[in-house]
Amino acid sequence: MTGGIAPARAREAALLGAGAVVLTLGAGALLLLAGGYDPVAAGAAMLRGSVGSWNTFVSITLVRSVPLLFAGLAVALAFRAGVWNIGAEGQLYAGAVAGVWVALTFSGLPRPILIPAVLGVSCVAGAAWALVPTLMRLRLGIGEVITTILMNFVGIYMAAWMVHGPLQEERGVFPQTDRIVEAARLPTLIPGTRLHIGFALGLVIAVALAFMMRRTRFGFHIRAVGAAPEAAAVAGRIDPARIVFIAFLASGSIAGLAGAVEVSGLTYALYENLSEGWGYTAIAVALLAGLRPGGVVITAIFFGALRAGAGAMQRDAGIPAAWVDVVEALVILAVLGLERVRAARPGSDVREGET
Amino acid sequence: MQLVNGRRLHWRIRPVVTLLVAGLVAGCGGESGEPSDTLRVALLTSGPVSDAGWYAGAYDGLLLIEDSLGASISHQQTATPAEFDEAFIAYASSGYDIIFAHGNEYQDAAIRAGEQFPDVTIVVSGGGRISENVAPLIFRLEEGSYLAGMAAAYMTESKVVGMVGGVAIPPARGTFVAFEAGVRAVDPEIEVLEVFTGDWNDVAAAKEATVAQLSRGADVIIHNLDAASFAVFQAVREVVDEGNVAYAVGMNSDQNAVAPDVIIGSAVIRIADAFLATARLWQSGGIGGAAIYANTEQDVIDFVFNPVLMDRVPAEAIERIASTKAAIRAGDVDIPRVVFVEGEDEGR
Amino acid sequence: MPVTSTFRVWSSWRARTKAASVSEPLVRLRGVQRRFGQVHALTGADLDLFAGEVHGVLGANGAGKSTLFNVLGGLLAPDGGTIHVDGVPVSLASPRDAWALRIGLVHQHFTLVPALSVRENLALGTRGRSLDEIGQAVEATMDRTGLRVPLDATVASIGVGDRQRTEILKTLLRDPTVLVLDEPTAVLTPEEVSGLFQLLRDLAGEGRAVALVAHKLDEVLAVSDRLTVLREGRTVLAAHRNDVSARGLVVAMVGDGIADEMALGVHVDAPTGAGAGAAAASRPEVETDPEARQVVAQLSGVCGERLENVTLDVRAGEVLGVAGVEGNGQHELALVLSGRRPPAMGRAEVPDEVAYIPQDRRTEGLVSEFDLTENIALGLARLDRFGSGWLMPWDAMGEEAERIRTRFQVAAPSTATLASALSGGNQQRVIIGRELALGAPMLVAENPTRGLDVAAAAYVHGELERLAAEGVAIVLISTDLDEVLGLAERVVVMSRGHVIDVPADERTRAGVGALMLSGGGEVA
Incomplete structure (x- = not known):
């Protein structure tokens, strides 16, 4: 006789959540007022810069959401299996470096071979980056939270070294690689916009993961191991170590894909600071989505819109970057509050879907 | 223009936010409603404009253009290459005339945006690539740095001077090459130490590097850093407080007032003046297809002594630096530099 | 035996309560209701606890015994009903409230911190005293009660029996006037059970009210003065021990029809064993x-x-x-x-x-955040008769789950009910049903x-x-x-x-x- 939320407490939670939304948005507005900025103009700029027009939504918001979509799916998959992969950032850089290397080294290959090669090798690189923490967990019993965080630093600096050293542009002047050939660049998804097929690939992976989790034996095993490893082993005779191994590496490959897709879809060259911490934001993306692949699509677009709107707040409402960061954080808090309201609705504790 | 169409769509399908949009039009000046002959200038930086240096100078330039030319201005701080593209597109598609992209990191995105929006002009500070409407703005800081090297040579007693840099990009390496040449022009025997920390803003790394050079006997330290420059001054100040004689040299902007007790002088880029001059050049139709150089000739690059410590500077030094500055303007001094602009020749 | 401060507090309390009317119960619960999602755990439970009595609470699995005790311990807020302590209406919104009224609950599921020692766990429940002082109080209580535990071992390293004793000690250390025990005997040896019952009788003899849930009817009958029977969340019987027969209690617990169907006669008239x-x-x-x-x-x-x-x-x-x-x-x-x-x-x-029925059904037997179908699938999906493809045979699993739910009378609204929403007994039915289906x-x-x-x-x-x-x-x-x-x-x-x-x-x-x-x- 445990679990569940009494209606009284559900009401309480709903009130708390609603209060959190009002408070955070109110606090954001007050903060902007105190700084001498117009909160209405700020809000309008944020909306217009993210969903103001079809082209804005597609070319900015959706484009921004692509790396978050991949990294968010990677994190959601790992967390579902009970693997606390905080290392999507490093895996992303590993994938980006490997993808650029393939694109630069095999630049003579035709597009139908080169693009899959770039993406495939980036998957392998992301998985390789996850392999170290995986083996340390399974063989040595070292928690992956610490090891994946440390591997992030290795990944970020490895990429920085690459653009200063082995992969630096031919002229040897700036810390960046040469631009990759046309044949290695992802085609545009919607003509006239900046959105590349990386977004569609992300959607395909989301659908595939959702299907896997819900319909396949392997996905069921992942959910069982993630929810209760002892029960999975004893009642389900599943080998948790095997599931952890596969899920961890799969998570790493999807995160690696995030890096390669960003490079071959958007920047066409590798730079330092390719990612603004997408691997970390992805944790919020995945958690807010309840670790559901379908949900990750929504939350990745939400965070993409937020970042897009943040840029517009600077440009159009003249609000400095630091203030914009604070407002952004407050919006995320408000959404978490809303999510709490949704989760506390009566009856929702009986069954949560696991898309 | 796409945004105008978008706005209409927005009104139609999202009546809920019309109130907010109405507020927007009132609140931010309604860019599309303004007369088209107003100069519109945007600035992109990848760091905060509160750094009292490289980025702050650019922002001052933006404000100067607003004041002097009546331009409408906007600024965005961006972090990732993906954001660079987005910001260029956003500014270009809303009708901005000039976009100052303050750092070589913007150059690839600038070329892309330039192709897509032929009507906009993009000026990339320290950039290396040129197209019809994308021009690098090259600050010949080597000239000021050379003069700073001469000053350092006159001030050092230990005959060891140090250089602490951020990222070893060509413009930064160029300032150090010139600094060293300036030192040797006065006294070829002086030892010159060099280190790059790999980060413009890493205070801890910069301080560590400075302390290391001081402990190796250096008593004049020049830097090429952004926010981390404060750490250099602090490290020098700690040595001075212990009763030693040591100096720092400011860089990029006039930093003399930042640490008047230890800075002997600053190699200055008057970024704001350079921006204003560039904007005027645009108005006269003079930008396109070539790099823009800013140097001592227009007084955009300079070396200025710190008036507080002026009394410690030998008269000979003041005299020699003034005459060298005149010689540089006349083109009579061969200052070594690192070439990085596409197709750049040895001339100015 | 050292006279502890505990005892002095206790004596003054007893002096106070002796003056009160004998017919007034120390604790009175009326019409208590509590719902978990769609599962109604309590629909109208009444309970009177008098000073000086051991009170047995009986009921089938899922009848609401644990829920009722958790309400009494302040762990679960009731959705309806009233609680009076000493004739005064009270609200038990948290364990702290319950303790303020000197109501102490010994949990069915352990609430100890595995990484800490037994001594530290005991200290967790008592504030403002040093570990040494607590050690002395513990020694005194162990001497007085005969409950002995290895104080310096970590909880993770001791057996379930020791953990149970630690739980009881932890509660007794805080000197409750109302002691509520949920399933204290399940993991104890026969000797320990009789020792515990003697202790409960002694505690009642000191004027405390003791309430317990135990599943073995003969045990409950041996120790209790009065009995309350819950069925489907409501009180169906409350009587003095001498006024009811074992048969009558079982009928009250399970209802007439089921009692016959399960052929319980043989178990009811004689002791279980x-x-x-x-x-x-x-x-x-x-x-x-x-x-x-x-x-x-x-x-x-x-x-x-x-x-x-x-x-x-x-x-x-x-x-x-x-x-x-x-x-x-x-x-x-x-x-x-x-x-x-x-x-x-x-x-x-x-x-x-x-087939394996593990002892810890909550961590090894079931995945609590899975529903019935998924928990059935956990065991059965691997069987050859459900195919060997890479897709989950969900249709077949749903049918199996429904069959097991019906056949083993799992008290769940549907096969989409989460395992965590089931009572312990119903969880066990799911496991048994699943393991038997393995063939x-x-x-x-x-x-x-x-x-x-x-x-x-x-x-x-x-x-x-x-x-x-x-x-x-x-x-x-x-x-x-x-x-x-x-x-x-x-x-x-x-x-x-x-x-x-x-x-x-x-x-x-x-x-x-x-x-x-x-x-x-x-x-x-």
Whole structure:
């Protein structure tokens, strides 16, 4: 006789959540007022810069959401299996470096071979980056939270070294690689916009993961191991170590894909600071989505819109970057509050879907 | 223009936010409603404009253009290459005339945006690539740095001077090459130490590097850093407080007032003046297809002594630096530099 | 015996309450309601607790006993109903509120911190005293109550029995005037149970009110002054012990129809153990000569964690009873026998598929955030008859889940109910239903009736016997001696990892009990 939320407490939670939304948005507005900025103009700029027009939504918001979509799916998959992969950032850089290397080294290959090669090798690189923490967990019993965080630093600096050293542009002047050939660049998804097929690939992976989790034996095993490893082993005779191994590496490959897709879809060259911490934001993306692949699509677009709107707040409402960061954080808090309201609705504790 | 169409769509399908949009039009000046002959200038930086240096100078330039030319201005701080593209597109598609992209990191995105929006002009500070409407703005800081090297040579007693840099990009390496040449022009025997920390803003790394050079006997330290420059001054100040004689040299902007007790002088880029001059050049139709150089000739690059410590500077030094500055303007001094602009020749 | 401050506080309280009217209950609950999602755990429970009495609370699984006690302990806020303490209406919104009224709850599920020592865990419940002072108070309480625990061992390293004693001590240290115990006897040896009951009687004799849930009817009847029976979340009977019969109580617990259907008579009129024994005696024999039956599983020289050179045969159609004090290697034996863990050394020949009822249903038996269908699928989806493709046979699993839910009378609105929303007994029904559906030649059951009520326990026993009659080999591992003696035809004792055969003439409580302790007893 445990679990569940009494209606009284559900009401309480709903009130708390609603209060959190009002408070955070109110606090954001007050903060902007105190700084001498117009909160209405700020809000309008944020909306217009993210969903103001079809082209804005597609070319900015959706484009921004692509790396978050991949990294968010990677994190959601790992967390579902009970693997606390905080290392999507490093895996992303590993994938980006490997993808650029393939694109630069095999630049003579035709597009139908080169693009899959770039993406495939980036998957392998992301998985390789996850392999170290995986083996340390399974063989040595070292928690992956610490090891994946440390591997992030290795990944970020490895990429920085690459653009200063082995992969630096031919002229040897700036810390960046040469631009990759046309044949290695992802085609545009919607003509006239900046959105590349990386977004569609992300959607395909989301659908595939959702299907896997819900319909396949392997996905069921992942959910069982993630929810209760002892029960999975004893009642389900599943080998948790095997599931952890596969899920961890799969998570790493999807995160690696995030890096390669960003490079071959958007920047066409590798730079330092390719990612603004997408691997970390992805944790919020995945958690807010309840670790559901379908949900990750929504939350990745939400965070993409937020970042897009943040840029517009600077440009159009003249609000400095630091203030914009604070407002952004407050919006995320408000959404978490809303999510709490949704989760506390009566009856929702009986069954949560696991898309 | 796409945004105008978008706005209409927005009104139609999202009546809920019309109130907010109405507020927007009132609140931010309604860019599309303004007369088209107003100069519109945007600035992109990848760091905060509160750094009292490289980025702050650019922002001052933006404000100067607003004041002097009546331009409408906007600024965005961006972090990732993906954001660079987005910001260029956003500014270009809303009708901005000039976009100052303050750092070589913007150059690839600038070329892309330039192709897509032929009507906009993009000026990339320290950039290396040129197209019809994308021009690098090259600050010949080597000239000021050379003069700073001469000053350092006159001030050092230990005959060891140090250089602490951020990222070893060509413009930064160029300032150090010139600094060293300036030192040797006065006294070829002086030892010159060099280190790059790999980060413009890493205070801890910069301080560590400075302390290391001081402990190796250096008593004049020049830097090429952004926010981390404060750490250099602090490290020098700690040595001075212990009763030693040591100096720092400011860089990029006039930093003399930042640490008047230890800075002997600053190699200055008057970024704001350079921006204003560039904007005027645009108005006269003079930008396109070539790099823009800013140097001592227009007084955009300079070396200025710190008036507080002026009394410690030998008269000979003041005299020699003034005459060298005149010689540089006349083109009579061969200052070594690192070439990085596409197709750049040895001339100015 | 040192006179503790505890005792002084207690005496002053008693002086106060003695003056109060005898007919006024210390605690009075009326019409208490509580819902979990769609499951109505309490629909109208009443309970009166008087000073100086031991009060037994009875009910089938899911009747709401634990919920009611959690309400009393301030752990769950009721959705409706009233609570009076000393005639004053109160709100018990948190355990702190309950403690302010000196109501102490001993949990059914352990609330100890595994990484801390027993002493530190005891200190957690008492504020403002140093570890030494607490140590003295603990020693005094252990002397007074006879409950002994290894104070310096970490909770993770001690057995379930010690953990239970620690829980009880932790509550007693705070000197409750109302002591509420949810299932305190499930993991204790028979001697410990009688010791605990003596303690409860003494505590009541001091003027406290003691309420307990225990699933064994004879135990409850032996210790209680008054009884309350819950059925489907409401109080259906409240009476003095002398005013009710065992039969009457069972009927109240399960209702008339089900009582007959489950053929409970044999268990009700006699003590549980003897009842099970009677059932065993009447079982049809598969093969009269036990030696002639086929060996289903064979361990020889098996060593491993808590297993010392174990050699054991299990034969088709037999019930092999494994007795022993908790933590002497039974769980490890179960894992090896059921094929869940390979032995570190030695040879283990076990069938490919072994049905296994683990002792910890909440972590090993079920995934609490899975619904019934998913929990059924956890065990059954791997069977050949559900195909071997890479897709989950959800349709078949849904049908299996519905069949098990109906057949094993799982009190859940549908197969989409989460396992965490089920009571302990209903969780056990799901596990048993699933494991029986495996159709395995051997079943390993570890404390399969722990925490179950009389009816459910009888049902489980009946299933085990039926399976044995069908030729399935049953290994019944239990800390409940009555259960082992009642069901098993062959008994071994586990002590410190060793398996000791119990000769036929030693198969008595005294004989087996002596063997259980002779190996050195519990791991200290």
